Amino acid sequence: DAEITQSPRHKITETGRQVTLACHQTWNHNNMFWYRQDLGHGLRLIHYSYGVQDTNKGEVSDGYSVSRSNTEDLPLTLESAASSQTSVYFCASSEGGEDEQYFGPGTRLTVT
Amino acid sequence: RKEVEQDPGPFNVPEGATVAFNCTYSNSASQSFFWYRQDCRKEPKLLMSVYSSGNEDGRFTAQLNRASQYISLLIRDSKLSDSATYLCVVIAMDSSYKLIFGSGTRLLVRP
Numbered sequence: 001d002a003e004i005t006q007s008p009r010h011k012i013t014e015t016g017r018q019v020t021l022a023c024h025q026t027w028n029h030n031n032m033f034w035y036r037q038d039l040g041h042g043l044r045l046i047h048y049s050y051g052v053q054d055t056n057k058g059e060v061s062d063g064y065s066v067s068r069s070n071t072e073d074l075p076l077t078l079e080s081a082a083s084s085q086t087s088v089y090f091c092a093s094s095e096g097g098e099d100e101q102y103f104g105p106g107t108r109l110t111v112t
Numbered sequence: 113r114k115e116v117e118q119d120p121g122p123f124n125v126p127e128g129a130t131v132a133f134n135c136t137y138s139n140s141a142s143q144s145f146f147w148y149r150q151d152c153r154k155e156p157k158l159l160m161s162v163y164s165s166g167n168e169d170g171r172f173t174a175q176l177n178r179a180s181q182y183i184s185l186l187i188r189d190s191k192l193s194d195s196a197t198y199l200c201v202v203i204a205m206d207s208s209y210k211l212i213f214g215s216g217t218r219l220l221v222r223p
Contacts (some may be wrong), residue, residue, distance in 0.1 A: 033211075042116075045210055048210065056208070097209030098203055100158040106153075
């Protein structure tokens with residue numbers, strides 16, 4: 001069955017370190033998204049991609065970057081982790097613009 | 113003002129009860145709406161799309177009121193398994209197809 005996976009599921013890192021969160025989908029979807037979820041804010045879009053070599057900034061993109069070198073993967077990099085980036089991160093993919101988004105299981109990141 | 117607003121709850125109801133949630137959105141030009149369900153510490157999953165004419169899926173009914181800019185979700189005959197957070201979602205109107213999420217309404221169904 002097609003799926004979307006994230007790794008690691010849990011990560012503890014120190015302030016200032018570079019961290020990369022992986023997202024891999026086997027749906028063959030063109031659209032991929034990264035969100036963070038914090039209490040009181042709901043899900044907020046960090047970056048998104050509509051295809052290979054395409055990346056776009058979301059509403060909370062500062063301090064994050066993504067790259068899309070193939071259809072299946074959209075890794076999210078925190079250039080220099082900050083305590084404010086402690087959050088739960090969800091990756092999602094969809095076939096079309098207004099189609100259902102399928103979410104990965106999430107990565108719980110703690111920056112100490 | 114947030115683009116999508118929801119009452120955070122929690123709504124605490126007994127099994128078998130009928131419960132309704134509302135969600136308001138700020139952009140009157142919004143065209144596409146959804147309800148997602150999120151269980152504790154899990155990923156969100158699509159519950160249902162919301163159509164202009166309203167739509168029903170088993171015990172769940174979604175309605176759209178464009179004039180007042182709100183969407184609603186009605187759950188009849190609540191089950192313990194309905195306990196979750198319900199996220200109201202609107203698609204952005206800037207052609208990016210980004211989803212804009214409300215903060216969610218928490219539902220607790222008690223025996």
